[in-house]
Amino acid sequence: LREGMKVIGRVFASAVRGLASGTSNRFPRLQEVGRLDPPKQQGNYEAGQFFLHKVFAYRGVVLFPWVARLFDRDLESKHDQSPNSNGDKKVQDYPPSPAHNLKGETQVYYQSLIDGRDFPFIKAQPEAVTFLADNNGSTLYSLPGLDYVSHDDILPYAPSDKDPLQHDLFDKFLEPNPNRIRVPPFVARDALYAWQSKNHKWLELTDVHRETTEGIRVTVMPFYMGSRETQQTHIYWWRYCIRIENLTQDKIQLRERHWRIFSLSGTLETVRGQGVVGQEPVLSPRSPAFQYSSHVSLQSTSGHMWGTFRMERQDGYTFDCRIPAFSLEGKS
Secondary structure: OHHHHHHHHHHHHHHHHHHHHOOOOOOOOOOOOEEEOOOOOOOOOOOOOEEEEOOOOOEEEEEEEEEEEEEEHHHHOOOOOOOOEOOOOOOOOOOOOOHHHOOOEEEEEEEEEEOHHHHHHOOEOOOOEEEOOOOOOOOOEEEOOEEEEEHHHEEEEEEOOOOOOOOOOHHHHEEEOOOOOOOOOEEEOHHHHHHHHHOHHHHOOOEEEEEEEOOEEEEEEEEEEEEEEEOOEEEEEEEEEEEEEEOOOOOEEEEEEEEEEEEOOOOEEEEEEEOEOOEOOEEOOOOOEEEEEEEEEEOOOEEEEEEEEEEEEOOOOEEEEEEEEEEEEOOO
């Protein structure tokens, strides 16, 4: 119940921000969407389970689960010290603690649909899933409103609305449960299983990387997108989804990014820039997280990425927050 009230508070705060920014011309108000159910301590949620996202406070529905390996560097290196403040610590020229040297634990993440009505009020990119599905990579597919949600971030609820979720794929993938006694109220259509099977290679989540620096936790989920042939050269593409969370009570702003990208072909590239995806997000106790996706290409089938985010507190104190090193692995 306490977690549910926190999410309701974030939903209300999002509505207030929407009003202040002009994205809504109506006064914010609480509206009943359903009844909260106890979170599952054992077993997985089924397709058709509606939920509130514990961090981003949007309404969503589960499609199917992925079992991923979580590499948590906080557990592996509690004795390690964080980078020096004010930018004294430089990004290493080699990937620190490669994932294969760490002990990963399995964790369930769910492929989920996001309610389109909540897009304007969440600090996450709804258009996050992209891939090159055909052999020559001539077509880029984009699937808006899909997310990968940790089992721990799901607050299940039973919707009371006749229109429980708005998404173009909702009616295509889910249908009312013919057994009204059982939950969830919606179940998977055959089209969902066919879509999952066809696009398994591009959708599958295998590895998740996480590290915390001075109360800022960075989580990375890499995905292989496919390859594209240009002038007799193969270019391999990956998408990576990054979630940045403020675990402190301070208001902290992301100012800069600094990446190192290593390719198996032997190249090492440095990327610096202001903010991320054109933004310098502010992370506060009321709005503690920001999530975005970006893309990278290599001229080899594998590589590594790692780096830092420059963060700034309200008093002007700056520090470099580590982005955990993660592998870029192609698929045949």
